[in-house]
Every structure is written in structure tokens, then in C-alpha cells.
Amino acid sequence: MSRGIYRPGIELHCHSNCSDGSLPPDEVMRHLRRCGVRVAALTDHDSVEGLELARSTAAELGLGFINGCEFSALHQGQVIHVVALDFDPAEPRIQRLLHAAGESRAERARGLCAALTAAGFPVSWEEALAEQPRAEAIGRPHLAQILIRKGLCADFDDAIGKLMEPGRPAHVPETWIELRDLLPRLKEAGATSVMAHPGRYRFSTEGRRGFFRAFKEWGGDAVEILCGQGSGTDVQRFGSLALRMELKISAASDFHHKSKWGRPNHYLFDIPPRWQDKLLWLGKSWDPDNFPAPEFVAAAGPAEA
Ligand code: AMP
Ligand code: MN
Ligand code: MN
Ligand code: MN
Secondary structure: OOOEEEEOOEEOOEOOOOOOOOOOHHHHHHHHHHOOOOEEEEOOEOOOOOHHHHHHHHHHHOOEEEEEEEEEEEEOOEEEEEEEEOOOOOOHHHHHHHHHHHHHHHHHHHHHHHHHHHOOOOOOHHHHHHHOOOHHHOOHHHHHHHHHHOOOOOOHHHHHHHHHOOOOOOOOOOOOEEHHHHHHHHHHOOOEEEEOOHHHOOOOHHHHHHHHHHHHHOOOOEEEEEEOOOOHHHHHHHHHHHHHOOOEEEEEOOEOOHHHHOOHHHHOEEEOHHHHHHEOOOHHHOOHHHOOOOEEEEEOOOOOO
């Protein structure tokens, strides 16, 4: 299949320190601008806290801005992430979703502190709050950071993957909204819903087909076929399946830290040119005169690492 290196100039999935990213929202916008991004969404986990600052900074920088939030949900017992875009954060349905998610997050964080401590990896509630002062925004990476600093875990994978995932010694059951309830509500609230990082969910081939179909039926709009470290196989596999279900395709970085995705070339994506018109396009969010169409800057070649 013919391929091309695509420069969308758009970033539809990234995090600030309002959730588990390391930069404040204004610094995220400055970083993206330096990376050549022209339109950005800030999509913190279950939070819209950073949108105002991100939006005003983006305006100063001449960067297009889209409201965003990465919601956590459950489907067949698995945690699924949905990137909601282009909505009014004050909309009452959105506010109710955020309130419930915040309560779940704070409760889970307390549970995780107790479970980690009981498993021999002590983290106090005070330490957790020192890492992220808003209880409703505490995530597993904050607790992982504490364990790494104490020398009790080697890295995030060691702390999250080996301790806090289902079946691990300090797992705490998740209490997020069901995906089948989340998607219709996001639609009613006027948001565009994107399935985040499909490669992270465990399904059989048949199960994944059913999952994509349900995502569409319940009101989903698009699927990230490239997100952060996604491989070429994922692009083909998830792209074909998304298009078969009449879902749009999206590409984004899932930026959390400069160290990992600090290079401008990360914003070059390797996807088949013939899918260009299938890309999620939020044209109403900015003036198209100021936002040239995405371009293919090179043919073939390896994807950017
Ligand atoms: P939470 O929303 O609190 O469950 O935390 C999920 C976040 O943890 C993800 O968005 C990633 O930023 C991070 N994360 C999860 N698993 C890993 C892992 N194995 N290695 C590094 N980061 C991870
Ligand atoms: Mn995260
Ligand atoms: Mn995610
Ligand atoms: Mn994310």
C-alpha cells in the first residue's frame, strides 16, 4: 500500500499537570507551538481545569485551540479511554460527567494508597496530595512517581503495570461510567468522541470488531490509529477496521512529558495518503483560511521513532 509522511499540524490528544502531564497548560501550548503544531486540543484525564489557560495562551501564540478531555469508561470490565473534543465545558451534562469521574478518581486514589501500603509499597494520602493537590485529579502515574522517587519501583511500568493493573497486588477496581452510557451523553452534549489508543485494549479479533461496532452505534466518531508509540501494524489494522465501521480516523501524540515526545518530528505521521479525507476534521473550530489542509511531506520511508 502506498504510504506517506503526513504533517497534520494538529495535536488532538495531550496532557498538562492538570492531570498526569508534567507541564502546566500554558507551557504545553508553547511546547506544541515550537513543535510546529498549528491547532491543538488539551485533553487532560477527566478534567477541563486547564482549558481556559491553554486557550488564552494559544490565542497569544496564534495557535488554534479545541476544548478537550480524556474520559475514562468501562466496557466489558476493561478501562477504555475516550478523547472528547470540541464541547462547552460548562455544559451541564459535561459537568455531571466530570463530577462523577472526579469522585471516582479521588476514591480510587485513597484506595490505591491503602492497597499499595498494604502490599509493602507505602504511599500516604499526604504524599499523594503533595504530588497532585487536587484529589479528583490524582492518577496512578502520580503514585508511581512517589514509588520511583523512594526507590521502591524502577519505572512507571514497574509501578503501574506490575502493581496496580488488574490481577496485581495493589489493584483497586475501577468505578468509571460504562462506555455505552458515556458515548450518548457526550454526543448529546455536542462533543466529538475519539477512541483513544485502541492498541491498549485486549480483545480477540472478533471481540475487537464488536467493540468498534458498538463504539460507532453508541455515538463514537473516530479512532486513533496512531497514538504515541503506535506501530505501523496498528495503523493498518485499526484504520481498516475503523473505516469499515464508518468511523473517522485520528492521529495524535498522547503527550505527557517533554522527555518522551519532545521532538518536533513526532508530529509527522506515517499513514496511507488515500485515507487523508477520512481524517477527523473539526473544521468548525477554527477559521479554515488560517489553517491550511494537512500535507504529505514525503513518500514512504520509516515512521518517525
Ligand atoms: P489512570 O487514569 O490514573 O488510571 O492512569 C492512566 C495513565 O497512566 C495513562 O494515561 C498513562 O499516562 C499512565 N500509564 C498507564 N500504564 C502505564 C505504563 N505501563 N507505563 C507508563 N505509563 C502508564
Ligand atoms: Mn495519562
Ligand atoms: Mn489514555
Ligand atoms: Mn492520554
